[in-house]
Amino acid sequence: MDPLFNTTGISPLTISSNDTNNGTDHWNQFVQPAWRIILWATAYSCIVIVSVVGNVIVIWIIVAHKRMRTVTNYFLLNLAFAEASMSAFNTVINFIYAVHNEWYFGLVYCRFHNFFPIAAVFASIYSMTAIALDRYMAIIHPLQQRMSSTETKVVVGVIWVLALLLAFPQYYYSTTDQLPDRVVCYIDWPDFAVCDIKKMYSVSVAILLYFLPLMVMGCAYLVVGLTLWASEIPGDSSDRYREQLTAKRKVVKMMIMVVCTFAICWLPYHVYFLLHQFYPEAFGERFIQQIYLAIMWLAMSSTMYNPIIYCCLNDRFRAGFKQAFRCCPCIPRGSYEGLELKSTRYLQTQTSVYKASRVEMTVSTVLQSEEDLKQPQVKVIGSTGSVEAVTGAGPHGVCQKQYQSCPVSTTAIII
Template sequence: PWDTLRNHSAYFFFPWTPGSTRPFVQPVWRIVLWAIAYSGIVIVSVVGNVTVIWIITAHKRMRTVTNYFLLNLAFAEASMSAFNTVINFTYAVHNEWYFGLVYCRFHNFFPIAAVFASIYSMTAIALDRYMAIIHPLQQRMSSTGTKVVVGVIWILALLLAFPQYYYSNTSQFPDRVICYIEWPDLMGIKNRKHSKYYVCVTILLYFLPLVVMGCAYLVVGLTLWASEIPGDSSDRYKEQLTAKRKVVKMMIVVVCTFAICWLPYHVYFLLYQFFPDMFEKQFIQQFYLAIMWLAMSSTMYNPIIYCCLNDRSVNI
């Protein structure tokens, strides 16, 4: 029954329809168009991010602090695009889970970990840029230190996502199988604490890192763009200042793109936690597919941004 299922929500899935019926049936032509749109994300994201990974790992001069974090960002985005995008689309369209309990747990678990790794890689870059520009005399993070930070990011990401893995389950209905999060009851009383979990996830995956990056890049931007290049400055100084500005501008575009792509999705799930009745309307499936496409598309833009905004001669 719907009253039971609405307490078994999952952060990266379309909220299930009442009972075991399927009122959200789409015409074939519309499904084909959505399938093309989602497939395009996977192709562009995987090819682009794998190319970024190859460029950084194959060229020693590219192995800088910033690029190690970009490498981690590319890995997280390529992985999420390859392992989750098409499956999530299939489930949202058919309202039926075809992939078994093991993949249900992985599919509930991995996106949160990947998004956490992505956004905190961006945050680490912002803080590294802040230290390099605002405190240039202090020692930069070493290669080993960067790898340790990347490892810590993934450990925290896995810990944050673990509840979604642990409580994932599948259930057989008369006409379909669903994959959902079966949050535990406390003393026979329906536990709504999972709503607090999703609020915390949204804060940690979106609002907190964006505030940190916004403050860091605001200070860095004011410092760099307030610095006029003196007429008698050496060519080396001019090149360094121009290069710093290019890198910061590129990363600001990356962060803004992420923020725009994920904002509707986070708002959607926050509203669902507190106003579930709003999501029983016929139009909600199309709305969800649109905002999910926008969120998943965030995985394909970064390689394009790097290509357009980063001068190959600049070692970032």
Template sequence: MADRPAGNGSWFNASSEGGGGGGEDDDDNPFVQPGWQVALWAVAYAAIVLVSVVGNAVVIWIVLAHRRMRTVTNYFLVNLACSEAAMAAFNTLINFTYAVHNVWYYGLFYCRFQNFFPVASVFASIYSMTAIAVDRYMAIIRPLQPRLSATATKIVICVIWVLALLLSFPQGYYATTAQLPGRVVCMVDWPENTTLTYEIPYRLSVMLLSYVVPLLVIGYAYTVVGITLWASEIPGDSSDRYHEQVSAKRKVVKMMIVVVCTFAVCWLPFHIYFILQHFNEELYQKKYIQQVYLAVLWLAMSSTMYNPIIYCCLNDRFRIGFKRAFRWCPFISSSEYEGLEMKSTRYLQTQSSMYKISRMETTVTSVAGNPEEELEELGKTKRLSVDLTSNGSSRRDSKTVSESLSFYSSTLS
């Protein structure tokens, strides 16, 4: 088993030679590239690491450092950002150097980690997207059902990672290094060399569980949600509050659909590449297959850097957070940063007193906010609204004009 081609059977470590080309007798390594090609690919892969790590770190900061942003959906986005940033930081450049040189420089431990962690990260990412889709489905289709609490959300995230680690365990367990003439390789050495018994079923299972099944669930959820939202106009209801709620929900769904579609497009060629090698091995012996693999791998790894860009473009709060994080840039203004923070009770009372009215039949207080806010946040807002209607000696009717807090209507829940 140790004399098998480099990376053969390794889902993330398959270099061009490991993908079926080269073989044991290719000591001269026909896949050596000119220096300018290596330099171009190095810049492309380095860009993934830089954009992904920085962008996802900013996303994590925006959510965790701002109380108003700590919602169910955003907790799952933090989990998604963590898995993508980690994969970009720990695996992208390692994959690149192995694919270019066809030599493993990093030892047995990292060989196992390199085969184990990326699979777990992909599982965690797609399951986080699935959890968001299910949460959106429950919030919009079944609004009377209890929403996930912060504690329950964290438990779900832990379950996601436990499941991801279990599913990726075989890939890391059977990973090993082997000495070939003149070089060391990293590969997955399946038991008894029975590829048809272990390798193909595992790869098909990975593809089904990390790609096909989650996308089917997500597709169904967002299809039902989309039909409901875009067909939810109530005849005669022209209230601003109603339209703000529908608009906010649509924005969230649009953003998550873009995120999921980006993931699907980036990873489809990668899955196809590894499935086809079992049906047409001769194709993987061509010299150009290394360029194909590098392009397919780059597209898959690049999925880790797109989400922060999507959040920034399609969500007001994340956009303000990114402006704040990059306020040192001369062409970026962060003047709206105060809108990202959760207003204090005293601040809301001050704002409310500016718009009080004295003659109404009933006491009505409306505080504009995110229609998808957490239940505990809604409870606090309701209690705050009651407090704002009292001025000490008599009952007065009050309202907070929606313009003062209209920013919150576009927030992400």
């Protein structure tokens, strides 16, 4: 009954250790009372609703607004698609199978059910890894060329190809079995004398889907964090520089929050199934079902937190969510108009107004400088008695001087 890494011949929640002795070889002992099923159903329904709605809005914000189509946001788009798909196609089925321990959906969906979650989780975690590496290159090596939109799409495509290849064994060996009282969906791993393919695959999946990418992201964000917060970055101290530094810190802070949330939500799940591979006899007790439902809820809930994090920590996404929920009475009208989610026409108009104001300011400054040039302000008398007239500053702020002789030392006298 393992929705992601089912590596048992029959689900760990299918048969208890005493079933054979009692003569009930295939009796389903994990039937729950109705009130408990209702509580779990409510908890899982919240995941599906929040995750699907939130991630679909994130996709809309990035796709519908041209200025949101950045390298980082393309990877966030891929992350949102993977999480929304997993919530829509697997979370509810996982819950139904976990509660009843009976498969109602046929062989085709059994294979998809075991295949797609691994691909989706792989796409999610490596999208976050790509963002971490992109942030590392942008901040640590700012002079190197960034990825273009085409290159970003190629990387996303490569991520999905690798994800499908990693998940293919789950699809290939998935099958259903008709027991006397119910149907079960499981992965029928072949037996090899050389190695235990079940344990080897489970350990490989845990490393590739969790420990390796988290280690890479941890190292990348550690260096980036030290650069942005614990040391001075070479450059000027202008307002523009400070704004860029603040923007970089916000993006990095948001992504660190996303990665930490993923790590916390999925750690119990990977530990659970690694322990199941090496200590399967401990997973036949009745209470294991409740532990599994809680662990699976925590893992699936990781799909609903990211839209909330984007909305709380990013001004543009917050404006996009307000625009998506503008029909709600609690959203003030006009509060979502701005933050670079304007239309292209508006941005062009604002740019034209800005340029016009700059031209007007420049012309005014030049005229004022020409007036100042007409009036001398300082007379300089050298020690040799020579006179130097100093006029007003020119257009470039350089004093215009007329020398009658070259004095050795001067004394300024204001006229």
